[in-house]
Amino acid sequence: MNIPYFPSRTYRRNFRRLQRQFGLLVLFNLFLLDSYGQQTISKTPVFVGHLQDSLGEPISGASIMQRGKGIVAVSDRHGTFRLHLVKTTAILVQHVGFEALELDVRATPDSSQQHWVMKRKSSFLDMVTVTASTLPKELRQISSSVSILQKDAPELRQLQSIDEALSYMPGVMVDRSRGLTTTGTHTGVILRGTGSANRTLVLKDGVPINDAYTGGVSEWNSLATNSIERIEVVRGPGSSIYGSSSMGGTINLVTQKPTDALLLGADLRYGSMNTYQASVKLGKRFAKRWGAVAFAEYKATDGYAYMADSLWKDYYQKPQTSLLNINTKLTYDFDNGGTLAATADFNRQKPLTGTSILYDESSMTGNYQLRYQNNKARFAPDILAYYNVQSRMTTALNWNAKEEAFNSTSYLSRVPLDTYGIIAKVSHRVGINDLTVGADLRFTEVVSRKEYPDKGMQNFNGRQDFVSLFVNDDVRFSDKLHANLGLRLDHWANRDGYFFDNLSGKEVTIDYDAARSTVLTPKVGLTYELLTNLRLRSVYATGFRAPAAYYMYNAAPLGSSFRLGNPELKPERMRYAIDFGADLQLMEQLELSATVYTSEYSDFLAAVLIDPEEVPSYFDPGNLPVRQYINIGKVGLWGVESAVKYRVSSALTTQVSYFYNQSEIKKYETNPEYVGREMSDNPHSIYSAALIYDHPRVGHASIWGRHTGAFFGDLENTVEKKMESVTVVDLKLARSFGPIGVNFTVNNLFDKLYFGSYTSAKSYYYAPARTILLGINYNL
CATH class of the missing domain: 2.40.170.20 (TonB-dependent receptor, beta-barrel domain)
Structure with missing residues (x-):
């Protein structure tokens, strides 16, 4: 016959005391480990990055991937993200609307915030205009009809005169009746069929060059053809920004x-x-x-x-x-x-x-x-x-x-x-x-x-x-x-x-x-x-x-x-x-x-x-x-422009x-x-x-x-x-x-x-x- 064993009251009291001492020891060790971990993290340099596009706009929702770890951060609405780094690390930044960015980064205790510019994926809507608004803006944010010729555009190759490059743009009529022999005072560029060249405003780096004599552009030849970075054509009135002459x-x-x-x-x-x-x-x-x-x-x-x-x-x-x-x-x-x-x-x-x-x-x-x-x-x-x-x-x-x-x-x-x-x-x-x-x-x-x-x-x-x-x-x-x-x-x-x-x-x-x-x-x-x-x-x-x-x-x-x-x-x-x-x-x-x-x-x-x-x-x-x-x-006037x-x-x-x-x-x-x-x-x-x-x-x-x-x-x-x-x-x-x-x-x-x-x-x-x-x- 087996008789159950019941520990004595003294034994049970000593066992409970031992449990309490062991629990306190475990909590103390956990506290030490936590403190050590916090000190270790606090000593780990923090890298702060800020993502923006070419216009300085913050890029939110970009994924920051670290080699071997996958996604380790996501940029917030201000384009900011933080990484804890202990050595130089290769990271990859990805966003659905931008080209991927690969960088080797390293943070030091005195690191300051670094700004990175991401390039939008190739799209003519991402081109930046400095003419259609008082601030540089991407075309996708501009309500006007705009065409931009960059300096490497085929229209700007082998030119005799700058206005020649505009001949293939919709809504533009170039009047240079005798080619290069046409003097500047007889050259005209008409937008949207307004009937006269002096109803088009022409700027050089943002400054009107329409003259006060007739209101037209007297010297279309006054810029070297090889000096052009780009030509921007904004169709429709622009007087709300530039004043007189911008009708067409x-x-x-x-x-x-x-x-x-x-x-x-x-x-x-x-x-x-x-x-x-x-x-x-x-x-x-x-x-x-x-x-x-x-x-x-x-x-x-x-x-x-x-x-x-x-x-x-x-x-x-x-x-x-x-x-x-x-x-x-x-x-x-x-x-x-x-x-x-x-x-x-x-x-x-x-x-x-x-x-x-x-x-x-x-x-x-x-x-x-x-x-x-x-x-x-x-x-x-x-x-x-x-x-x-x-x-x-x-x-x-x-x-x-x-x-x-x-x-x-x-x-x-x-x-x-x-x-x-x-x-x-x-x-x-x-x-x-x-x-x-x-x-x-x-x-x-x-x-x-x-x-x-x-x-x-x-x-x-x-x-x-x-x-x-x-x-x-x-x-x-x-x-x-x-x-x-x-x-x-x-x-x-x-x-x-x-x-x-x-x-x-x-x-x-x-x-x-x-x-x-x-x-x-x-x-x-x-x-x-x-x-x-x-x-x-x-x-x-x-x-x-x-x-x-x-x-x-x-x-x-x-x-x-x-x-x-x-x-x-x-x-x-x-x-x-x-x-x-x-x-x-x-x-x-x-x-x-x-x-x-x-x-x-x-x-x-x-x-x-x-x-x-x-x-x-x-x-x-x-x-x-x-x-x-x-x-x-x-x-x-009414009409259609298409390209x-x-x-x-x-x-x-x-x-x-x-x-x-x-x-x-x-x-x-x-x-x-x-x-x-x-x-x-x-x-x-x-x-x-x-x-x-x-x-x-x-x-x-x-x-x-x-x-x-x-x-x-x-x-x-x-x-x-x-x-x-x-x-x-x-x-x-x-x-x-x-x-x-x-x-x-x-x-x-x-x-x-x-x-x-x-x-x-x-x-x-x-x-x-x-x-x-x-x-x-x-x-x-």
Whole structure:
């Protein structure tokens, strides 16, 4: 029989005491281990990283992987993550929208936070624009229709002039009727069929270069073609940011800055019409903070007979042209992240052309800028001061049939133009808002002196000043929904208007009253990222253009008519422009972009025929018909812009663009019969296409074609002045052998004979026939 064992009371008491002592010992050891662990962790260096994109925006949700351990951290909404490291460790940072980042990192006890920039996966929506907003923004956050050409774009290869690169963009019409021989004052770029080049604002590094004489861009050739970093085209009114002239759109020519790598290159080309083109470039950052870069370019051509044989006389002068550009930039980087940049440009152009009158012209232009920027500051400043000076001189000589020489002076002309100003703005992030507040002061002076030997003088001058305030806000409602809001107040004044004429033997002096007004231009735009590769956008914007001095005060023959100024002109107003668009990218191969727009502008300026009896008696138009500049009514526009780019392979790309525009005069105060007619210089459709092969070992080959539809040469829509449709094809070839390359260009490959512009009832100007250029270049 088994009898159960029951421990004694003394034994049980001693056992319980032992349990308590053992438990206390275990707890004490656990405490020691925990303390030791805490001390060990506290002694382990902490690495703090911060992830951001190219615009400084934090990247949240990125995975940080450590070799052998997998994911060890995830970046928070501020883009920050922390790692405990005891030695140099290889980590991999991954995010669905960015390229992977591999780094070897090591933390020390005194480590400070390190910032890493992740590059977005290849997408044209990730390109950054500095023109469509007051702050640099990715295209996916911009509501406007924007095109960007980077310096390595095939459109920027082997150029004769910068505006040539714009010919293949939807919504853009380039008017360079006589090729390189076209002087700067006769070159025009028209956006969205607005009918005039001076309704497009052109910037150089953010500074308007439209002159105060006519409001157009007088010197499209004033920048060396090899100095361009990129060209940005923003379609639709941009007056909420830039003020006057941005009605059809804005073009910004962004020049190169010095880089850490040495920039060294030279290019020499020669071809048809005895055309020379040579350029050099040199630049580099040095001494840690300084940087300098310089570009120089020289062009010359003998021109061609630009009229039909039946109109061209033996003594007519082919339009010879020579051009020199020098563009320089000096930069200095401060400790606080700010940069100071000083820019100095010089341009000299000497065209010579003539029929019964020989025009021996010379123009010199100087552009100077001083700019301080600090995008890293909490209140980011951007202060830009500039001064542009230009002088145009013309000697007009009559043909002397008896002596068979141009030896009788018709007139001597000199037109100096001075423009100076300052654009100051400060940007600050407040919650979901990127807010910019700024002021823009611009002052211009125009002086026109024209002397007719043995007859007298005819002079005019005036000033045009702008005082402007603006506020812009880029709102980030979510990762998908963004808004662009803008409002600008411009007060402009044309003053000191003066006219002097003694050609009739009696002095006529006129002091014009000042003209001024205040214009408010708002903008509201939305973008929605439906998918990571698909955005929808819409925008409502307004614009205006103040009348320039030439249209207000000048009175002189121009072409086939006598032009009479009007000191009572009002600003043209883009009452509204509404866009709806979409941009899509598929598998990094196919890019699609399309925009439908409608707009209306009023008080548009045009030179209309008036009764000679309405001309003041102190003007003598001779037997010429008289046209006076007046604000005559309303114009309605609507159209479609579209572009497709498909990468067949890594080396082969094809692209197509289509632009359709319909214009209609809705109101014409002086002649109701004009209502329903089309604006001049406005083709209904423009097609362009290109096939581009670019391989680093094989070379570059591309063929470009563009079709421009028919359009009228005048507001009367005269059938005899209608420009017929035309299709032109260009070819570019290039091959590199190390740092040395050769290139071959054919413009108008099939030698198409067509009219580039209409000038009078008896003469059309032929565009250049087939031209061939052969070049050699060196790039370090």
